Amino acid sequence: MFKLFGGLLVAGLVFACLTALLLERYDTARRHVSNLADSPLPPYPGSHLDNIFWFIQVSDIHISRFVDQNRAPDFEKFCTEAIDAIKPALVLATGDLTDAKTANQIGSLQQEVEWQTYQTVLKRSKVLEKTKWIDIRGNHDTFSIPSLESVRNYYRYAYRILYIDMMYHIVYAACRGRDYCVCVSGPALPGTDSPFTLVSFPTATKMNTLSRLAKESLHSNKSIWFGHYTTSTILSPSPGIRQVMSSAVAYLCGHLHTLGGLMPVLHSRHSQGTLELELGDWMSNRRYRILAFDHDLLSFVDLTFDSWPVVLVTNPKSALYSSPEHEPLKRIQYSTHIRVLAFSPSPVASVQVSIDGVVRGDAVLVSGPLYVLNWNPKEFTEGFHYIEVKVHDAAGRTRTEGHEFSLEASAPISFAFLQSFILLTDFYILIAFTLFLQYLSGILFQVLPAYLR
16 A cells, blocks of 8 residues: 555656756746847837838648539639738738649649639739738648649649748838838748648758848848748757757748637747737638838738738837847837727728726827827736727728737746647657657556556
8 A cells, every 4th residue: 555655656756847847947047138128229109100011921731622612712812802901011921822632632632723723812903013922831841842942833823932952031111211121931841741741850061051041030020931831730850940040030831720710819028028929720710910020020810811901000009029039128118109900891990099997088190000109108007907899891890809918028928838838849758758658658557567467
């Protein structure tokens, strides 16, 4: 009996230690405040349409020859109606442009007609004349391609701005000389099929290229990275993909499709401070994202297609998605106006702002989609506060968006454990650990009965 009790005690202590390590490993609370956050250098968010630009991400489109015949028409409507209303500076299509499945949805096969449909949507919607369109390949877009030179590599139907060994480095100039660098890692190796493309294997050469791009991005005001795979599904050589992109404000990706609806939101923060923001798929959920850099502060909102109006509060930005390591957060304390981007195919009728349940007034239109309302940040210097914005348009539609904000740069706030576990776990390590536990349990089942006798 004492032996059994001792064994259970040891097992409990081991479990407690593992739990403590896990909680520390996936604790994404902001702990470090850099000099960047402590430097309140102008310009500050004010009442003018300056030092701001916005862009769109869409992912996992999966244009299919065999299923969901509304997928492509809806995407074409998105490229016309939504792009016309939002007028983004650029659009990032982060992979899985096509489905590349056989008729029974089991096998993998590149379907040229799917790529032709994708190209037709881009051309017929004239979206390439309205904005800068950047698309990359996902794992489905590499199914059954013997090599990049193969005639079955239908990626030639896609639209590419710069193409350097499957890696982009785009510098977007905006707002009186301020520029923003966008980098991306490459997709899975060609020639592989599902399920082997669920994980990406960048070579040492590609990692060196990414490291070079990361160094070049330091000359820009801010950098954002984007790719198809979550970092948890990128098996990269030392120093690892998260370390290479550690100077970026955020990494935008797709790939996991909300885990079949189980995880509609998959966001977290790397230990270096970089946000990882997986976007739900277009394929089944018709999801897309609007992001904005406002005075070097990143804000975003995840949306469902054909739901209007659209609201994005850029100042004060969300506390959860603040990055003291990469953003001049103290600019919020020196700002003079609350700033809201409101979009709709119909004219916007009103933009009402509330903080902590108290209506502060109606924001006024400055220009384009920017609405502002005068405020005094000194009223909110302590703790967390909740800002809520309600927008009405001329078609009678209403949208309300809100978030917590804090003017304390070191205020602790964490992402949910499960989100962080999915995005920050290197799954090849998890698989190896699972195999080790199976091996260990087999030994215990053989040894423990003899030990207890």
